[in-house]
Structure formats: C-alpha cells, structure tokens
Amino acid sequence: MHTIKGERITQAVAQLFIRANRELPPDVCAALAQAAQREESPLGRQMLASLVENARLARTEQMAICQDTGMAVVFVELGRELRVVGDLYEAINAGVAAGYREGYLRNSIVRHPLDRVNTGDNTPAVVHLLLTPGNKLKITAAPKGFGSENMGGIALLKPAQGRQGVVDFVTGVVSAAGANPCPPVIVGVGLGGTMEYAAFLAKRALLREVGAPAANPLDRELEVELEREVNKLGIGPQGFGGRVTAFAVHVESYPTHIAGLPVAVNLNCHAARHQEIVLEGEEE
Amino acid sequence: MEPIKLKTPLTKEVVGQLRAGQSCLVSGVIYTARDAAHKRLVEMLERGEELPFSPEGQLIYYVGPCPAPPGRPLGAAGPTTSARMDIYTPTLLAAGVRGVIGKGDRSPEVVQALKEYGAVYFGAIGGAGALIAKTVVAAQVLAFPDLGPEAVHRLEVKDMPLVVIIDSLGQNFYTLGRAKYATV
Numbered sequence: 521m522h523t524i525k526g527e528r529i530t531q532a533v534a535q536l537f538i539r540a541n542r543e544l545p546p547d548v549c550a551a552l553a554q555a556a557q558r559e560e561s562p563l564g565r566q567m568l569a570s571l572v573e574n575a576r577l578a579r580t581e582q583m584a585i586c587q588d589t590g591m592a593v594v595f596v597e598l599g600r601e602l603r604v605v606g607d608l609y610e611a612i613n614a615g616v617a618a619g620y621r622e623g624y625l626r627n628s629i630v631r632h633p634l635d636r637v638n639t640g641d642n643t644p645a646v647v648h649l650l651l652t653p654g655n656k657l658k659i660t661a662a663p664k665g666f667g668s669e670n671m672g673g674i675a676l677l678k679p680a681q682g683r684q685g686v687v688d689f690v691t692g693v694v695s696a697a698g699a700n701p702c703p704p705v706i707v708g709v710g711l712g713g714t715m716e717y718a719a720f721l722a723k724r725a726l727l728r729e730v731g732a733p734a735a736n737p738l739d740r741e742l743e744v745e746l747e748r749e750v751n752k753l754g755i756g757p758q759g760f761g762g763r764v765t766a767f768a769v770h771v772e773s774y775p776t777h778i779a780g781l782p783v784a785v786n787l788n789c790h791a792a793r794h795q796e797i798v799l800e801g802e803e804e
Numbered sequence: 805m806e807p808i809k810l811k812t813p814l815t816k817e818v819v820g821q822l823r824a825g826q827s828c829l830v831s832g833v834i835y836t837a838r839d840a841a842h843k844r845l846v847e848m849l850e851r852g853e854e855l856p857f858s859p860e861g862q863l864i865y866y867v868g869p870c871p872a873p874p875g876r877p878l879g880a881a882g883p884t885t886s887a888r889m890d891i892y893t894p895t896l897l898a899a900g901v902r903g904v905i906g907k908g909d910r911s912p913e914v915v916q917a918l919k920e921y922g923a924v925y926f927g928a929i930g931g932a933g934a935l936i937a938k939t940v941v942a943a944q945v946l947a948f949p950d951l952g953p954e955a956v957h958r959l960e961v962k963d964m965p966l967v968v969i970i971d972s973l974g975q976n977f978y979t980l981g982r983a984k985y986a987t988v
Contacts, residue, residue: 563827754986
C-alpha cells in the first residue's frame, strides 16, 4: 500500500487550474491552426488568427485565456493501492481556492442556484472519482465556462429512433446553440447508460485529444457523420458564418437498457482547457 | 476591408451608418454590466433614479472580467452571452444607451428596440479575454462593488475590435453569415 498526503493534492490542483486557464493545450492550438487553413470565410480566418494570438498572449503574459475561468471540474483516477491521507474532496477544494486566488482567476460559483451568493473562492469543484489499478493518482483539471455549458442538451430517445435520431438531436443542439458557445466548438456526445451517465460520458469525451477517434468502431463512424453534418450548418468561427463550426465530435458510449437510447451533448468552446498530472504515493 | 474607427460616446447619426458585418475599432470610455448589474440598473430606472453613469450615447459591455494581475488595469475581459440580458436591454436603450457589446443572438424585442432607438449590437471576440484586455487602458469600479466581477466598471479602451452583429435597421449578421455558408 502507498499513501499520499492531502497537501500534495492541494498544491497539484492549484497549479493545474492556473496552468489550464493560461496555457491552451498543444492539440487545441493545432486545431485552431488547422481550422484557419480550411476555413473559407475571410472574417472567420481573421477570428481564428485572433484566437491564436489570444492563446499566445495568455501564455507569454500569464493571463487567463478567457475571463470565464469556469466551474472547476476535476477527474480523479485513484489507484486502488493508494490511500489518501485526509479528505480527498477537501484537498481538491483547497487547491481550487488557492489556484483561483493566486492565479487572478475569476470566482464564478454561487452557493445556491436560486439565492446566487458568490462563494468567493470558486469552490466547490465538481469531482468525478474513478478507481483504477495501481498505486498512482491521476488528476485532470478542466475549468468549464458556462457560455458553452449552457448550450448542451440531453434526450432520452426511443430505440427505434436509432442512429438517425442521434444525428438529428446532436445537430439540432449545435444548430440552436449558434454563436453562444464560442465556436468552433468541440462536441462531446455521451451515448447510452442512464440519463446522468450519458451526461458524464459527454463531459468526459471533451477531455480526449482534439480529433482523436473513439475506440469503438460504431462510435468512430458516428463521429465522422456528425462532424460532417455539424459543419454543414454554416455557423463558423464566432458564429459569423463559415465552414468550421466544430473542430471535432467526440463520442463515448456505454451499454444501455433494452427500452432506452439516452444521448447527451456537452459543448466545449474553442478554449478547450484541461491539464493533467500523475502523482505517485510514498511506500508505507 | 479596413475596420471603421469609432470614438465613444456615439451619436445616432454615426450608429445609423453602421451595417451588420462591418468590423470596427472602438476607443473611449465604455461601461461594463452583466446579469446582476443589469437587474439593478433597470430597477434604478424604474424608481426614477439616476444611473451611476449618464447613459446618453454610451456603450454597455457584457463582461465579468478576471481580477487585475499586478501591473495591469484589468484581467481577461471577453464578452459573455448576451441573451441573458435581453429582458433588460430595451429599457436601457430607451434611457439613451446607444449600443451594447456581447456575443450570441438577441431576442426579437431587442432587435425591435435597436431599430426604435437607433442603436447597435456589437459582437466582441468570444473567448479572446487576454487579447481584449490588452485594449483596456484604464479600469475602475464605478458602482455595485459588492457584485465582485459583476460590478459596473468604467473602462477606457483603445481600438477594441468589434463586429456589428445587429444594426439599427435590424439586419442580423449571424443570420446573414450563416446563410452564406450553410449547406443544409
């Protein structure tokens, strides 16, 4: 058995959120550059060039890429042979609070959806915990802006609606979102499971390297079709019209019930921010 | 095409010549307000009170900026989704505000008010918070400091890049741009 102290997790989470908010990952930078090559709209190309410049400025001048520094979403993969000393959730939230304070990031979280009082430190985080083999701890920090989060959707389709039903729903969500989610977007699609699990899969799909294909051949085929259909919409960069509405569509699936076909769509803006770290414990 | 240079406050005549799809560079003073500040501003107008700034000819920018890092007037400061302000916008335009800056589509009521009052809806580059912050020369909290990032800020900007989304004739660049490239 190995152990890891809560303070190490706190420090790691703080640094991950500061870095995620300032440094656009290389795959997202590459997606911006590739989009600029295939975009036909001159204004669209100009917008993509501005976003490349924005990413450069944020990285070199250590500023946030976007003022919506997001709700802190954290995916934790905890090795079964690793024991956390202290409370894992407290350690993560302490890291979020420290990172947002030290990084001059915006506090965007309210304590209740109805009374809407700001918590003042961007906590609490949304934590997804998965148990994995081994003795390591992998933390992925994904600050999620709500311009794009607000434009997602979920449908509980009938099995008879099948693949076409899924294509129509996903395309409809992106179409209705228009300029709001800051296109070009990454479209995360969760297929199957239960209602809440489909939504989880859609979120997790956004963490994949931009454009990396799904493992399952059925999901891969669906990704190709969805990307083609979504990019026919003409929304384009910033919604000003153009060929590149989505950089990519990522589908994740899971077995589901004989009576159901849940499908969830989670959109990510062009500033698809995430950073990860793997921590090793100490031997007991 | 070269962007049109504009200096705030804006007259009805200048705004009346702007057309959907034109790129502009705005300089001068603009005021920030998003959800919570809009609610308060509209409540002040309903009570017959003076606003924290004189609205005539001014631009309101929908933004909740990041805190200012040391040595800078402001942190990242890109636009937020405008639709959440739709219910408040006609009242502010009626009070003299000449234009608003955000991202995303607006309600038919807002389009009608833009036409009625000769005002304009600009889009700022969504997600370009660092780039836009570089055009902010000075910033100060003007009202509602308790709202934190949602407080009303007075910003002095130089050559802030904007695109005319809905002009005073009601023409919508999102609709026009999309129709040009849609293949469905």
